[in-house]
Amino acid sequence: MAVTFVASSQLPTQWGTFTMHGFVDDENGKEHVVLTMGDIADGKPVLGRLHSECLTGDALFSLRCDCGFQLEAALKAIAAEGRGALLYLRQEGRGIGLMNKIRAYNLQDQGADTVEANERLGFGADMRDYGICRPMLEHLGIRSLKLLTNNPRKVKALEEFGIPVAERLPLQFGLNPFNRKYLATKAGKLGHMLGNLHQAEAD
Ligand SMILES: Nc1nc2c(ncn2[C@@H]2O[C@H](COP(=O)(O)OP(=O)(O)OP(=O)(O)O)[C@@H](O)[C@H]2O)c(=O)[nH]1
Ligand SMILES: [Zn+2]
Numbered sequence: 001m002a003v004t005f006v007a008s009s010q011l012p013t014q015w016g017t018f019t020m021h022g023f024v025d026d027e028n029g030k031e032h033v034v035l036t037m038g039d040i041a042d043g044k045p046v047l048g049r050l051h052s053e054c055l056t057g058d059a060l061f062s063l064r065c066d067c068g069f070q071l072e073a074a075l076k077a078i079a080a081e082g083r084g085a086l087l088y089l090r091q092e093g094r095g096i097g098l099m100n101k102i103r104a105y106n107l108q109d110q111g112a113d114t115v116e117a118n119e120r121l122g123f124g125a126d127m128r129d130y131g132i133c134r135p136m137l138e139h140l141g142i143r144s145l146k147l148l149t150n151n152p153r154k155v156k157a158l159e160e161f162g163i164p165v166a167e168r169l170p171l172q173f174g175l176n177p178f179n180r181k182y183l184a185t186k187a188g189k190l191g192h193m194l195g196n197l198h199q200a201e202a203d
Helices: 055-059 067-081 098-109 114-120 133-140 152-160 180-189 197-202
Strands: 003-013 016-025 031-037 046-052 084-089 145-148 165-169
Touching: 003 133, 016 067, 016 133, 031 067, 031 133, 046 067, 055 067, 067 084, 067 145, 084 133, 098 114, 114 180, 145 152, 152 165
Parallel strands: 046 084, 046 145, 145 165
Antiparallel strands: 003 016, 016 031, 031 084
């Protein structure tokens, strides 16, 4: 997999000023963004997040999932450390796209869980491919990560293409009555490491 680096700029946020790097996937034209802070090319493990696009959670305040809360927590953690990288990956709906995610939500409104809904639409439970991260991390000089995630597939994918995960740091935020079933299904069917759902809600 290959990407073309386009440009970098400053991106001030309420937690600090990040540098925003734009890349285009050479295969499908998808536009990915990486937000970085500090010296990430010094060879030491970098606090990092592979964040899969979720328009509804990241931008439209949806409580159906935990994405927006995780995005905010990851940016805050990176800003607090003064060093890190968040890869904003255009993998909407676990890779099935926004319109199909809305179709899946429609099935979930009628009782299906998140995995069953994908399957009824003819998709796998999780269609994401993390291969595109490798050339972006290489371009930025990141050699290993302290990864903010509850998803063991992300750790496995990175290690398989040669980016060691020095540490996995849990990222449990935003549990609420609307996403309780969704998170329980992720833990039960998708292998997410969500140790204490009640604790997350209390936070
Ligand atoms: N197909 C589908 N995608 C969903 C659904 N809810 C959220 N998503 C997408 O799932 C992706 C986020 O994946 P999650 O499973 O929430 O979390 P993760 O990225 O695997 O794991 P973490 O690193 O722990 O956050 C985003 O692309 C969302 O758009 C759903 O019900 N159906
Ligand atoms: Zn989401």
